Amino acid sequence: MTGWVRIAGLGPGGDALITPEVSDVLAEATDIVGYTPYVARIAERPGLTLHASDNRVEIDRSRHALDMAYEGKKVVVVSSGDPGVFAMAAAVFEAVEAGPGHWRTLDISVLPGITAMLAASARCGAPLGHDFCAINLSDNLKPWSLIEKRLRLAAEADFAMAFYNPRSKSRPEGFVRTLDVLKEACGDTRPVIFARNVTRPDEEIKIVPLPDTTPDMADMRTIVIVGSSRTRIIERDGAPIVYTPRSTPE
């Protein structure tokens, strides 16, 4: 049997957002590797072994997947959202680059998924409808100084911004600083969207003017989207619509 690795995105939570391409490889797999809550989304069946592991062991998990594929297993590494956006794809390739040469001969590919910022954007309108950036606010992989620099340059560029991993329990101060920097750098009342558990039964979406935002509005299950200076709100009965127009006048 010739093994392979597929690094697959399960989307943000709802099964209706898993692509047929990903469903097909899950049906063919012999082994599933991933962070425990994502592996828990895969149905058990005969012939399939589930390998759940803890957060922060992404490189160990990648090596395990690559070793099993080399032995002939059909391995799916599962990520929430899209595997290429702050998820497992980069980790697997870091392991390939640092690993034994025979890993480079493996059949390995990435299957995209609906990433959380685009699901969150869809749920409230189209806040990312014009130029935008995506920043991982977790500072365990980069210095805070770089995050602050990017926030200030993104505000100057007038990008809408999407933040992943905004506020960890162990280092909550980063998001306090993030909101302080944005309030100063943006200086207006643009809307900020806090989308928690997006597309799941317990989804919660809050839309808050930037000056009124507070750090406790986010946790690690929240995607935060900050509008650009041109982002607009359409009020109506029920939830308002937040969107960024396509054009910027001269």
Add this chain to the structure above:
Amino acid sequence: MTGWVRIAGLGPGGDALITPEVSDVLAEATDIVGYTPYVARIAERPGLTLHASDNRVEIDRSRHALDMAYEGKKVVVVSSGDPGVFAMAAAVFEAVEAGPGHWRTLDISVLPGITAMLAASARCGAPLGHDFCAINLSDNLKPWSLIEKRLRLAAEADFAMAFYNPRSKSRPEGFVRTLDVLKEACGDTRPVIFARNVTRPDEEIKIVPLPDTTPDMADMRTIVIVGSSRTRIIERDGAPIVYTPRSTPE
């Protein structure tokens, strides 16, 4: 019959990338509205009317969809990729905001799709695996000066960058300038990915060091991804892997 509007993403081209959520609304719809090549992807069936229209009539198309929904039709506005990324969602909401008050009472929602930059990223590895930005290079909706400002700030922030609509037939000079600005502002040999017709049978992917890029490498069916200063290439037999590591050292 109570009408509705769903603004749905068909993904970049392959049917295996259309989410079940989108397939379900296509099966329920009475009317499909969209740009001709995207409407051509929808199978005809009894009870379904296809309304194909030309490019650059996004607001007329949106009004038509909203009017039909108000009359009780079940209308799907189709976009390629994700409707919230340089596509129809913002156009529909522009029409809602400028239109009659009764449009604000409609049942209207956005169904996300796999956007082209994430499909392109997946096909060559994980070049968007760290912080990145997405810029629409079409200058018919914003002045060139704003595009240039964003390019320079994105380079200073060391974002990877994804460009949509890089080079139109009517205004090809914008992409000439884009490459000139990036060569000067980045000053290195980081990889640039030109992904044309991604996930379709005629997909073509080129990986070119920034100094060797030329404007003719892109057209309107190409997504361009420019790595950050830390983006790496893993050489191997067959196509190389391009990825951006998750971490940036102090």
